Amino acid sequence: MMTSFLFSVFDLLASTSGMLVAALLLDRLVGEPKKWHPLVVFGRWVDICRRGLQLSLTDTTTRQRQAGAVAWCCAIFPLLFGLVILMFILPDWLTALLSIIVLYFSIGWQSLREHALAIVEPLIRGDLLQARHGVSRIVSRDTNQLDETQVAKASIESVLENGSDAVFAPIFWFLVLGVPGALLYRLANTLDAMWGYKTDTLLHFGWFAARFDDVMNYIPARLVVLTYGLCGQFGSAWRCYQEQSSSWKSPNAGPVMAAGAGALGIKLGGAAPYFGKLESRSELGEGRDPVATDLNKAIRLVDKGVYLWVLVVCLMM
Template sequence: MTAAWWVLPVAYALDRLLGDPRWLPHPVIGMGKAIQRVEAAIRRLVKPRAYRAAGLLLPLIVAGGSFVLTLAALHLLAGISPWLAAACEALLIWTTIAAKGLRDAGMEVCGHLRRGDLPAARRSLGMIVGRDTERLEPPEVARGAVETVAENIVDAVVSPLFFALLGGAPLAMAYRAVNTLDSMVGYKNDKYIHLGWASARLDDIVNYIPARLTALLLISASWCLRWNAAGAWRAVRRDASSHPSPNSGYPEAAVAGALGIRLGGENGYHGVKSFRAYMGEKSRELEPDDIPRTAKLMFVVSGAFVLIATGLWIWMAGGMHWI
């Protein structure tokens, strides 16, 4: 658990207020550089036929190293002052959350769509998705933004908070390292099919429980907002497992059902068409306002999780401990 009951609420509040300031050095940048160096060392020292076994080294070194370094730093700070260690832990957990950044990226796309600037909306969407965006029509641009925000409610918000609750900043940082590994080497292409398999599989494993917890929270949030909670429940039960990802279908299906829209369909990746299973039912065309609606669901879910997690911390700690 975190060092003090207030660490998670403070970390979440910092993200809501400040997001990811450019002036603040971000641990993910260091993780990215570490991944590049470890990968380069493996390719230099290991023969290609041993890449599959060597792929285990990437999460072991990068995620394990993130955990150990964070734990050691907090231990040293605790020797100086428990308050200093707790404050540093809140700052570190803050860097693993990206709710505000996710919302801002989605709202940039929404703003362009509302103004009728389709080329700018396509460019903004292209900054946050891997699919081809150059020829997308407004409903498809909106779909891309909604899907990205919905999917990343797990990766960028609930999962880091979940692991922070279980193991404080060290486990949250290890999770962020796993997620960064997946985004950099977790591809089923010729370059990473063997070297990146362990990173991709580990990312699926660590997000398994948070993804399903997020779906339940999204259904509850849609009920609290008096949106279509029954539709969200039906979509999760019927459609979530059809997604190519073992986890992404749960938040996407829940959001689709809650908003009464249909996600999924045909996407293009470097000119190659790929069909994603449909999530939800198409009761209407997607519109720009579906992007802030999805962000609203994200904030209700994340705020609820922080309240629940704080209550669990106090309960597991056996009472109110201020430090």
């Protein structure tokens, strides 16, 4: 009887829904490793690939883009192939365990929640300095002079966008391509974060990394639009998505943030300071300006979305 029970548990954990639930529980209970993370090692490997293959800025745009594409392949494919080979040669129970661990490292649900809570708690008690410090860890804009509304806006924008990038997109690619799909997405998203900046040195070299990340996020972002709508004010979310998405510079962040803002009944976007300059941005959402407690609502919106996805996966698989 005990053996039968253990086999039943293994079959459950080895299923798609079982691995997803196990990885999400592990992420929620343990969170992101504080001292050691595989992506840190990956980052060092990425730097080696970049130093070895990046061309001079005097080379043509085409050649720099080609070098970036080759470097991208060198950074990702060996790890991806290694995972696939391990999954073929390991016994079933180790393959299931490896799959759960890889999926756990690919999802950043609890990390997103922790970063957001590190902002909302000081913001609610009026500690704007500490709240600004928390925001500076998750956004690229200047945070030293942000007021309470700007801090709330920046934080909510990051939660909504990263909810798509760090939580829902890796789950989507896991459901489509299995654990290799989740790993491919996480590594590609990390490379975009490292190489996808429009600086002199990365403008052309990082072009492939940025475009590949856009492609991988396209469908998940549209599913997140629907998710945020179903978990919030659907009519407002859908209206904002349809009317405002095209005005945003990012093809995936725009739809996600517009729908999220609409679902929450608040306004996001607008002018924001970046690298010493005030950058004009379109407004997203509708309603009032956000306050500190709206950040808590944004966290709950992502949480509800995760529960909804898990429920759908469990019913379908």
